[in-house]
Amino acid sequence: MNEDGTPDQPERARAHGQGTGPDGPGTGPKRPDGPGGGILMGRIFGVPVYVAPSWFLVAALITWVFGGQLDRVLPELGNARYLVSLFFAVAFYASVLVHELAHTVAALRFKLPVRRIQLQFFGGVSEIEKESETPGREFVLAFVGPLLSLVLAGVFYLGMQTVEPGTVPGVLLAGLMISNLIVAVFNLLPGLPLDGGRMLRAVVWKITGKPMSGTVAAAWVGRALAVAVLIGLPLLTHTGALGNPAQDIGGTQTVTDALLAAILAAIIWTGAGNSLRVARLREHLPELAARTLTRRAVPVESDTPLSEALRRANEAGARALVVVDGHGHPTGLVRETAIVGIPEHRRPWVAVSGLAQDLTDGMRVPADLSGEDLLDRLRASPATEYLVVEKTGEIYGVLSTADVERAFVAAMARPR
Numbered sequence: 001m002n003e004d005g006t007p008d009q010p011e012r013a014r015a016h017g018q019g020t021g022p023d024g025p026g027t028g029p030k031r032p033d034g035p036g037g038g039i040l041m042g043r044i045f046g047v048p049v050y051v052a053p054s055w056f057l058v059a060a061l062i063t064w065v066f067g068g069q070l071d072r073v074l075p076e077l078g079n080a081r082y083l084v085s086l087f088f089a090v091a092f093y094a095s096v097l098v099h100e101l102a103h104t105v106a107a108l109r110f111k112l113p114v115r116r117i118q119l120q121f122f123g124g125v126s127e128i129e130k131e132s133e134t135p136g137r138e139f140v141l142a143f144v145g146p147l148l149s150l151v152l153a154g155v156f157y158l159g160m161q162t163v164e165p166g167t168v169p170g171v172l173l174a175g176l177m178i179s180n181l182i183v184a185v186f187n188l189l190p191g192l193p194l195d196g197g198r199m200l201r202a203v204v205w206k207i208t209g210k211p212m213s214g215t216v217a218a219a220w221v222g223r224a225l226a227v228a229v230l231i232g233l234p235l236l237t238h239t240g241a242l243g244n245p246a247q248d249i250g251g252t253q254t255v256t257d258a259l260l261a262a263i264l265a266a267i268i269w270t271g272a273g274n275s276l277r278v279a280r281l282r283e284h285l286p287e288l289a290a291r292t293l294t295r296r297a298v299p300v301e302s303d304t305p306l307s308e309a310l311r312r313a314n315e316a317g318a319r320a321l322v323v324v325d326g327h328g329h330p331t332g333l334v335r336e337t338a339i340v341g342i343p344e345h346r347r348p349w350v351a352v353s354g355l356a357q358d359l360t361d362g363m364r365v366p367a368d369l370s371g372e373d374l375l376d377r378l379r380a381s382p383a384t385e386y387l388v389v390e391k392t393g394e395i396y397g398v399l400s401t402a403d404v405e406r407a408f409v410a411a412m413a414r415p416r
Contacts, residue, residue: 038118047104047114054121055093062089066175073171088172092179093119095152099183100124102148106141122267123183130372131282135206135214142198149184153177191222193271215279222272230265234258281408288407289370294388294397295319299328302353306342309334309352320398322387323356330395332356333363333385357385364389367396378404 038052067085070077077084100117103126107114115127132138156177163169187195197218205214234257297320300309309321321334338355357363362381365388369377378386378401388396 038120044101044117045104045108047108048116049097050116050118052118052120055119058121059086059089059093062092070171073166074168077168084168084172088175091172091176093124095149095176095180096124096183098152099145099149099187100126102144103128103141106144110137110141112141122264131211132202135202135211138205139199139202142195142202145195146184146187149180149187153180153184156180189225190218191225191268191272192218192275193222193268194225197222197272197275212279212283215275219272219276219279222268222275226265226269226272229268230261233261233264285371287370288374288404290365290367290374290388290399291370291396293403293407294367294399295403297322297395297398299324299330299395300334300352301326302331302351302356304352305348306339306350306352306355307344307347310339310347320385320400321352322395322398323352330359330387332359333387333398335384336400337384357383359387363387365399366391 038050041049041051063082063085066088067082070081070084096119104114104117107128110132113129115129117126118124132141156173160170160173160177163173189196190200191197200221201214201218204217205211296318298313298316298318299322300312302323313321322330323332323334324330334352334355335357342350363383363386365377365386367388367390384401386399388399390396
């Protein structure tokens with residue numbers, strides 16, 4: 001810490017950071033504790049289920065499109081076809097929820113915490129907060145989702161055999177059978193962030209013994225898949241290969257297909273890139289240790305003038321101030337932002353107690369914490385500075401959230 005209160009460059013080596021679980025990448029140590037994911041619909045197996053606002057847009061779109069198809073198949077329904085279409089949209093996303101619950105149950109079986117399930121614009125996501133320990137578990141965790149979608153498709157197919165074709169139940173069961181089959185096949189495509197990409201990652205991980213190699217391979221296949229979807233989907237629909245021949249290349253159907261392809265390609269490309277970033281952060285997560293990021297600190301009593309405290313810090317080569325009582329026990333941390341806000345000519349007349357933040361139990365961090373344990377501790381008690389202590393209770397230094405943030409930025413920019 002310079003005499004004017006501005007920080008020096010860190011004297012200790014910087015570590016590199018982390019990401020969240022495979023279905024929910026993060027970019028830093030601060031992650032919102034709130035839902036941030038839409039409307040809470042309830043909890044299943046203790047895991048909250050949210051519906052994102054974008055779901056309502058998709059539900060309306062499905063209702064409109066499926067209603068148009070019903071008008072051709074069952075014209076006698078009239079406007080009631082839109083109620084049937086809305087029921088189909090809800091039933092389809094219930095199937096998506098079952099797909100995600102398969103991932104969730106597998107994760108919980110492997111003792112991997114699941115933060116939430118979210119139904120969103122294109123399907124859903126299970127936010128699993130930790131990575132699988134083995135490639136075998138990773139493969140199973142990814143495969144159970146498409147497997148359940150295939151099972152649902154089979155169940156709806158069997159249901160079709162019990163009803164009369166050309167009726168409302170028959171059309172609904174056929175639509176749900178086809179939609180679940182599409183969900184299963186699409187998710188089995190071998191590219192991140194799809195389930196098939198995670199399965200490919202597990203296979204490469206098993207062969208090479210390196211999870212990062214699996215992630216790189218599956219992410220690049222995912223990017224190639226995004227390009228294929230962008231170019232191939234409009235071509236397939238235009239030529240009728242998907243059973244939907246376009247009559248006019250410049251018509252509404254062609255524009256809709258191109259827009260859908262662009263959205264899908266963007267989601268896949270972005271997801272693949274996020275998977276690479278999260279994997280790179282996770283690879284360096286063990287290097288993120290409290291000891292390597294902690295600033296050296298000097299203890300000062302509460303009535304010490306700020307100018308005197310800064311002089312002692314500069315003499316000791318320290319960059320932080322810890323307020324202690326008459327017995328040397330820490331009671332507060334002098335905030336760096338508060339020091340900067342005090343003009344130099346006033347510092348001899350300002351006691352450090354006026355700039356200190358009271359020390360709470362959550363602001364005490366063991367010096368031996370590292371990796372995900374350290375990040376969990378910081379997330380549990382958000383603050384700008386933390387007191388780092390040895391097992392004996394001795395003051396080791398002060399950990400600044402800004403230093404942790406810089407470590408993450410460095411990890412994101414660091415080449416493999």
